[in-house]
Amino acid sequence: MYGEIITIGDELTSGRTLNLNARYAAGRLTACGLKVKRITSVGDNYPMVAEALNRAIGESRFVIVTGGLGSTEDDRTSEIVAKALQRPLCLDRDMFRLIQKHVKDMGVDLTPSLEKMAWMPDGARILSPEGHACGFCLVEKGIRLYFLPGVPEQMRYLLDRVVIPELLSLWPTEAIHTRIIKVFGLREPDLSEIFKQIEDKTGHVLVGFYLHFPEIHITLSLKGEDQVSVTGELERVDKEISELLGPYIFARGEETLEEVVGTLLREAGLKVAVAESCTGGLIGHRITGVAGSSDYFQGGIICYSNRAKVKLLGVKEDTLSHHGAVSDPTARQMALGVRRALESDLGIAVTGIAGPSSGTEEKPVGTVFIGLAAGGEVFSRQYRFWGGRGQIKLQSATMALDWIRRYVRGDPFLPGV
């Protein structure tokens, strides 16, 4: 069942804000087998909204419209829709009561701009489960039009609680079942080549991949009613891919690398500490983004100065003057040092040149050493990352997290330069 999304707001066409609503709605609808054929963003402006709306009514079975339902001057969706569909604006009694209640609860005045929100195109049915967020639905030429607020929390709430259940009850869909396989350490052309080996083994499963820097996400999708056979078929193709990619696969579905690392550490009963030079705290930030990470994360030392490397991590002055702060021996001593300082089982260390300056011929910008102290061993390796400062920090942090994952699982580390 095809539909489309129209997002309204000058902040979208002027690039001031990211269109998070379109992405959320598209993702949720797609997952439910309700295909989105087009996403259109236009400003708070009569001819553009009217054109988008009328086109959608002619081409789609359902339309989700977000934005322009608030109380400010710019919020003109109801008025524009009324004009575009040639329906009068009427005062909605239910909506007016909700606004009166809100005004009373908040102890504010009932201003004309608040009252405006109760005026809706004739035939509108308000959507307001439990009196929370408010939107409305219109049926025009048999097409369902849902008008939702632009505030992301409210839009999501109404979409999930009202819109999608209604659409699915109207048109039970042949759901699209999707599986996402997340990979780190391979480039897109490498993957293209590897996938040629299983081209004739994927059956009806659609295989695609897209870059989610620095990760690559592989998507498997298959349409079907029979949950068991669909799952079986996805499972089969997943297995083919897993055999080809092995430990390059770090997660499936919504799971993140830091969540996988957390689960592995918790299961192994290991605690980790981080020594961060060029990543400046990013590894710690990512690890602690996971709820409950205090179970396995002891903390870390951000050793941005050489003095901090010596004093807090016990890196030898000699090592720094002979090999430099960005070197194999420094990474090893940092890993050992942070494990000792934070009394952890594993110590992971990153030192490198994030740029844009400070690169040399021998150690250009992007040169990064990873070190890991674990058990009686210390591992280290040199990498060469590319891109701007932010990208180099991100690749370094991801590589460090991937080292922890691979170490705990007993997989080999990714080759360096």
Add this chain to the structure above:
Amino acid sequence: MYGEIITIGDELTSGRTLNLNARYAAGRLTACGLKVKRITSVGDNYPMVAEALNRAIGESRFVIVTGGLGSTEDDRTSEIVAKALQRPLCLDRDMFRLIQKHVKDMGVDLTPSLEKMAWMPDGARILSPEGHACGFCLVEKGIRLYFLPGVPEQMRYLLDRVVIPELLSLWPTEAIHTRIIKVFGLREPDLSEIFKQIEDKTGHVLVGFYLHFPEIHITLSLKGEDQVSVTGELERVDKEISELLGPYIFARGEETLEEVVGTLLREAGLKVAVAESCTGGLIGHRITGVAGSSDYFQGGIICYSNRAKVKLLGVKEDTLSHHGAVSDPTARQMALGVRRALESDLGIAVTGIAGPSSGTEEKPVGTVFIGLAAGGEVFSRQYRFWGGRGQIKLQSATMALDWIRRYVRGDPFLPGV
């Protein structure tokens, strides 16, 4: 001069990825006075792309199309465009040479999928300054169509280096002059109220604001040819706003809070160190996101465990057992401890409950203490932030950075609870 943006990719209509390209292009074009009237996203699919393209040609003066130019199976933009505009696909010699060079440099084979990238609609002019990223331009019925890669870095590079300069040379615009004023510590309703005081003083300057969590960005915009009078008028309104908001304003334009903090520290000749508990490294990560931050950032200690707070920062066991890790005295001792450990001038500390668990009645999730050791003084204050784990970490880190900014400037800290 009106134009529009078309972004192509199944990953957009299925909600797998955020449309960062549309946002970037819309923002850059708008800033140059080239108005974007519509943004359309469609899948890698002939009828939808053709429809969007033909509609745009009928209604706009220029069209920016991104996506579908790569080497994979899904990348079918050239083929679709050729069909939609009824032009044959031709082998572009220049493009073919670039691909041959790339293949040679990378030591890979010239596969059919790579060769495909050299086949373009008849009349295409390739866009490839310095042989980097590649896109092409077509002129159809006098309308300029720019086809750019979907890889954000390449799209941005071509847009800024080629597309916008070309468009501006064709249609010198009455530029929209915009100024952004960034604010932290006020809520949107507060700002609405405050702005009522200057409603009659803004003249022709359009004032808007939008949430860029946890910051609010105020935009002033004014159209005009005469640079001097436009700048003067923006300056005047900026001054009105500055008088009202004072130290709540932390930056203007593209500058970030961490950049402002960096500039202030460098000018004051002060070095800072961070003690991070609930933020887990985020403050360090943000500070080190700024190139040259080693001039004023000594590093930090991520003290996720109580043991780390005691051993590395010298927090007293007594304090932890009497007041808890999330307390005013702990924040103060952390700030003093990190300043001592990292031999810095300022020590900033954050300890709090990021949730979702571990909250109590007395100290609910979102309770955060900030501490600052500076000169002979130690400051501390309790805040209560809201939202999920990520939002609480972000607000805490922003508040800590804002403390440094306010301290160096001699402004009062934001009130706590």
